Structures are given as structure tokens and as C-alpha cells.
Amino acid sequence: MGEYFQDRSTIFEHERVLKESYTPNELPEREQQLKRLGLEVLSPVLNDAPPHNAFLYGKPGQGKTAAARFLLEKLETEVEGRGVQLTTLFQTCKGHHSSYQVACDLVEKLSGENPNGHPKRKVFDELYVALQEIGGIVVVVLDEVDNIGKKDMLLYELPRARDNGHIEDMDVSVIGISNDMTFYDELDPRAKDSLCEVEIHFPPYDANQLRSILERRSEKAFVDGVVTDEAIALCAALAAQDLGSARQAIRYLYKAGEFAAIDDDESVTEDHVREAEEYVERTNVAQSIRDLTIQDQLTLVSLTSLAANGDTAAPTPEVYSRYMTITERVETNAIAMRRVRSHLHELDMIGIVSGTKRSGGSRGGPKYYWELSTDLETTIDVLAEDNRFDEITDVIARSQR
Numbered sequence: 335m336g337e338y339f340q341d342r343s344t345i346f347e348h349e350r351v352l353k354e355s356y357t358p359n360e361l362p363e364r365e366q367q368l369k370r371l372g373l374e375v376l377s378p379v380l381n382d383a384p385p386h387n388a389f390l391y392g393k394p395g396q397g398k399t400a401a402a403r404f405l406l407e408k409l410e411t412e413v414e415g416r417g418v419q420l421t422t423l424f425q426t427c428k429g430h431h432s433s434y435q436v437a438c439d440l441v442e443k444l445s446g447e448n449p450n451g452h453p454k455r456k457v458f459d460e461l462y463v464a465l466q467e468i469g470g471i472v473v474v475v476l477d478e479v480d481n482i483g484k485k486d487m488l489l490y491e492l493p494r495a496r497d498n499g500h501i502e503d504m505d506v507s508v509i510g511i512s513n514d515m516t517f518y519d520e521l522d523p524r525a526k527d528s529l530c531e532v533e534i535h536f537p538p539y540d541a542n543q544l545r546s547i548l549e550r551r552s553e554k555a556f557v558d559g560v561v562t563d564e565a566i567a568l569c570a571a572l573a574a575q576d577l578g579s580a581r582q583a584i585r586y587l588y589k590a591g592e593f594a595a596i597d598d599d600e601s602v603t604e605d606h607v608r609e610a611e612e613y614v615e616r617t618n619v620a621q622s623i624r625d626l627t628i629q630d631q632l633t634l635v636s637l638t639s640l641a642a643n644g645d646t647a648a649p650t651p652e653v654y655s656r657y658m659t660i661t662e663r664v665e666t667n668a669i670a671m672r673r674v675r676s677h678l679h680e681l682d683m684i685g686i687v688s689g690t691k692r693s694g695g696s697r698g699g700p701k702y703y704w705e706l707s708t709d710l711e712t713t714i715d716v717l718a719e720d721n722r723f724d725e726i727t728d729v730i731a732r733s734q735r
């Protein structure tokens with residue numbers, strides 16, 4: 335293969351199976367959810383009636399997308415030859431911030447033209463026209479629907495399109511999928527009413543379930559006998575302790591395989607898995623830090639600087655005082671303390687820092703103490719990539735105790 339490429343066929347038999355785009359052909363760990371989706375939601379279709387609207391929710395990596403894809407494909411096969419006219423539209427809302435963009439995408443899928451720029455009402459009308467042209471029963475899956483906001487008209491309107499006279503002699507049903515647990519609670523009551531006829535929860539996988547998922551996947555993906563049982567058990571255990579996410583567990587296993595290939599090792603071992611976990615988590619942290627706004631980053635730099643000196647957990651005023659020094663150094667405008675506090679809370683929400691409430695001192699009221707939840711070295715490294723923080727991260731790295 336020369337000096338640039340490597341033959342990985344001693345490790346991987348079907349490497350594609352480890353990619354995100356692969357849809358498994360069985361999900362026994364989700365039998366209960368699949369049964370409910372089939373029996374309570376989709377079965378009317380076999381009888382030429384529209385399915386119920388449904389809402390699937392659970393944390394990321396719980397097989398929601400996979401389960402929906404799997405069962406809708408099965409349903410399409412099932413209705414063949416029954417004289418039922420069924421169309422399923424799978425629409426991801428990832429990267430979309432409003433139903434306007436989602437509606438544009440749906441119109442493009444159906445008509446080939448994207449109406450972006452047209453007024454909102456017109457886009458919706460075009461969507462109804464396009465749906466009317468398909469006719470029959472249309473099932474629209476809105477995946478990662480939490481991205482488009484809780485007060486959104488699409489979620490309210492689409493399931494009621496027929497009742498409201500936007501379409502006739504045909505039916506549209508909606509299956510919403512959400513990664514965000516709070517999305518449902520805060521959903522506009524009218525949207526909740528029309529969308530959530532059936533709700534199906536996908537609880538986090540435990541280590542045993544993750545192990546069986548990985549075993550099935552590795553049988554297809556890897557050369558026989560290359561992956562040790564210990565390596566699989568460790569991937570499952572690490573992912574179960576963290577998010578219980580099958581996506582995370584599969585990433586660990588894939589990366590472990592790649593490390594084994596790079597090292598020219600004959601098998602994938604626990605050491606490769608440990609190396610893989612570190613790599614994957616580091617990449618995740620790096621990505622979430624890069625995605626932050628400048629003020630979030632400055633807040634994080636301040637806390638990182640305190641952490642390097644061993645001064646965390648630190649109360650908000652202390653973080654703020656470090657923040658003031660740093661904004662001066664990098665010549666950026668400073669914002670008020672209460673706003674820095676709210677940036678700290680935001681960083682807490684995405685898991686980069688963690689705030690602990692302690693009861694207040696003499697002046698009463700709770701006080702927050704802040705610390706990093708990410709690895710200090712990794713955080714410094716990632717911040718250092720940004721040349722705005724060059725100088726400051728140098729100082730931080732040197733001051734590290």
C-alpha cells in the first residue's frame with residue numbers, strides 16, 4: 335500500500351457497518367418501543383386509515399431514529415399489495431431553527447424546488463399543495479424536532495391539516511422525535527394536543543444492552559475473533575456509565591478498531607478501547623468548545639485559568655474578577671457580572687462546567703461555586719488552538735500546578 339495507505343482488512347471485514355449512516359436490521363433491545371409504535375401508532379395503516387400522531391423521546395443515542403426508520407421500512411413492505419397508498423417522509427430538523435426551514439425542505443423533497451425566501455404562509459400553502467398531489471396516507475417523521483422551537487406552528491398545523499381544510503381526501507400523520515426531555519413539557523399545549531396522541535419513551539441503555547448491541551455490530555464489522563470480549567465489555571461499561579448511548583459505545587468500538595489497525599495489532603483489546611474513549615471524548619469536548627460564542631469562551635478561559643491555579647470550585651465574583659483581567663488582556667469588551675453568571679449556567683447546561691449551589695454567607699441567598707467538568711489539559715489545548723487566546727493559554731499552562 336506504500337507509505338500513505340494502510341490495509342485494514344485484517345481488522346475490519348465490513349467497516350461501513352460502524353458508520354453513523356448504517357441502519358441495523360434488528361433492535362431487540364427496543365422490542366417494547368417497537369411494539370408500541372407498531373401496535374398503537376402505525377397499525378391503522380394496514381386497514382387503510384392514517385396512523386396516530388406520535389412523539390418519541392429520549393436522550394441521544396437511544397435508537398429513536400433507528401427504530402423509526404426500521405419500522406417505517408417494515409410498514410412499507412407490509413402494505414405492498416394491500417391497495418394502501420402510503421408515503422413516508424423522513425425529515426431531520428437538525429440544523430434548522432424554525433419550522434419555516436423545515437417546511438421549505440419538505441417542499442423541496444416533494445416538488446424539487448426550494449421555496450426559501452417566500453413568505454411563511456405561502457411556503458405552508460405550497461407544502462399543502464405538494465402533499466395533496468401525493469394523496470393517500472402520508473406519514474411525516476420530524477426527527478430531532480426539538481431544534482425548531484416549542485411554539486412552532488408546523489407541529490400544530492401539520493397534524494391538523496385535514497381538519498383545517500388545507501388538504502382533502504387524504505391524510506397526514508406526524509411522528510415527532512426529540513432528544514430533549516424538556517421539549518415535551520414545554521411544548522405549546524395545542525401542539526401537544528395534536529402531536530402527542532401516543533408518547534413513547536426510550537430510556538438509556540444499560541451496560542448489558544450496550545454489550546449485545548456491540549456484539550451484533552462487531553460480528554458484521556470485524557474479522558472473526560479480532561475483537562476481544564473484554565474490549566466489547568469495556569466499551570459497553572464506559573458508555574453505560576456516561577450517557578448510556580449506543581452511538582457513543584459504537585464510536586468507542588470503531589475508534590478502538592482503528593487504533594488496533596494503526597498499531598498493526600492482531601486484536602482489539604481493552605487498551606485500544608481506553609485510548610479510543612480518551613480520543614472520542616476529547617474530540618467531543620473540542621467540538622463543543624469551538625461552537626461556543628466569544629463571551630462563553632472568555633468565561634471558560636477565566637474558569638480554566640482559576641482551575642490551573644488550583645482555585646476551583648470558585649464563587650461567581652471570583653470567576654468574574656479573573657474574567658475582567660482576561661478581557662483586558664485580550665482587548666475585548668467586558669460584560670456585567672450577572673451576564674457572566676448566566677454564561678456559566680449555559681456552560682453548565684452543555685456539560686463543560688459544573689456549578690454547585692451552596693447556601694449563602696452572611697448576606698444569605700444561594701451562592702454558586704464553579705468548576706470545570708472537562709479535563710483541564712484538554713480544555714487548555716483546545717482553547718490554545720484559538721489564536722485570540724494564544725498568550726493567555728500560555729500563561730495558564732505555565733501557571734498550572
Ligand SMILES: Nc1ncnc2c1ncn2[C@@H]1O[C@H](COP(=O)(O)OP(=O)(O)O)[C@@H](O)[C@H]1O
Binds near residue numbers: 580
Ligand atoms: N438496539 C439497537 N440495536 C442496534 N443498534 C442500535 C440500537 N440502538 C441504537 N443503535 C445504533 O446506535 C446509533 C445511535 O442510534 P440512533 O437511532 O441514531 O439514536 P437516537 O436517534 O436516539 O439519537 C446508531 O448507529 C444506531 O444504529
Ligand SMILES: [Mg+2]
Binds near residue numbers: 399478
Ligand atoms: Mg436520532
